[in-house]
Amino acid sequence: MRIAVAIPCYKVTRHVLGVIEAIGPEVAVIYAVDDACPDGSGSLIEERCRDPRVRVLRHPENRGVGGAVVTAYQAALADGMDIVVKIDGDGQMNPALIPLLVRAIVRGKADYTKGNRFYRPESLRGMPAARLAGNAALSFINKLSTGYWPIMDPANGYTAIHAAVLRKIPLDKLERRYFFESDMLYHLNIIRAVVHDVPMDAVYADEQSNLKIARVLPEFMFKYMQRFFKRYVYVYLLRDFNLGSIYSLFGALLCLFGLIFGLSHWVHSAATGQPATSGTVMLATLPVLIGIQLLIAFLHHDVSHVPTEPLVGELGDGAADRP
DSSP states (O other): OOEEEEEEESSOTTTHHHHHHTOOTTEEEEEEEEOSOTTOHHHHHHHHOOOTTEEEEEOSSOOHHHHHHHHHHHHHHHTTOSEEEEOOSSSOSOGGGHHHHHHHHHTTSOSEEEEETTSSGGGGTTOOHHHHHHHHHHHHHHHHHHSOTTOOOTTOOOEEEEHHHHTTSOGGGSOOSTTHHHHHHHHHHHTTOOEEEEEOOOOOOSOOOOOOHHHHHHHHHHHHHHHHHHHHIIIIIISOOOHHHHHHHHHHHHHHHHHHHHHHHHHHHHHHOOOOOHHHHHHHHHHHHHHHHHHHHHHHHHHHTOOOSOSGGGSTTOGGGOO
16 A cells, blocks of 8 residues: 655744654655745755655645645645555654554554544643643534544544545545644545544644634634534435434424523513413423433434444445455
8 A cells, every 4th residue: 555644844844854754664655745834844855855755845825734735635646645644744743653543544444543642641741731621622522513422632633544535525625724634524524434543642842833722712613613513414404314313403492492481481570570480480491401301312323323334445446445
């Protein structure tokens, strides 16, 4: 199997050469994408790197990490690669893990793999407390948004994907900035791809992150909710109508009825000074309680329907079909 590595390059001149040097012989091609880097990452690689596997791709304008990875994906597909690994050029991802990252794909057990720094407590040493809490919160929201409930650490950019599965992803619709990894998981769930986590340690070099949590958090929350509703409409209303659809629709309607009914009578009681009767209270409370139970049943249904059958085995050029 021909393995390619995609390295988005933006302000990584201090580490990118070391990252390339550490990539093992199992990799056939290395795509270094200069994303209009102000430090000239592409020129640095061309001048100092003697590895014949390296190809420098250039963007005339900055497209973000997602845009850089998409450019590398397109080049890998054009060159007939079998697996594409994405690794950052800032030295925070160990290239020695590439064989471990692609193992499940080669064996036909997964379509997409990604790093998980939360797998072992020892892996979290050195991770700032704020980043630890933020990643934990985003992981739960990502589960709800993408439908991959067993997956943690959604912002982890150390990933690998089978080229046959990559061809099914609408690359032109992927997010171009920091939401790229989460958006990728959303699109993978739509096509029912199998995703596996691969344990890895958290490593922090001296590169400064361009991601400002306070600035992107509201944007991330909006996009997570947007992806959840898009996935819900497509999976539970358009492509199929199942028990999960019934649970969610009736649960939402009952909660909405109970809240509106209860709120309107509470406002009426406050305005007239007359307390609501016990029957009115029960009529407002009971639909909410039943609705919450139905929504919990919907979540249980969603959790139990995480994709488990890899697409690779169904595709003609998949790893599982090869001798």
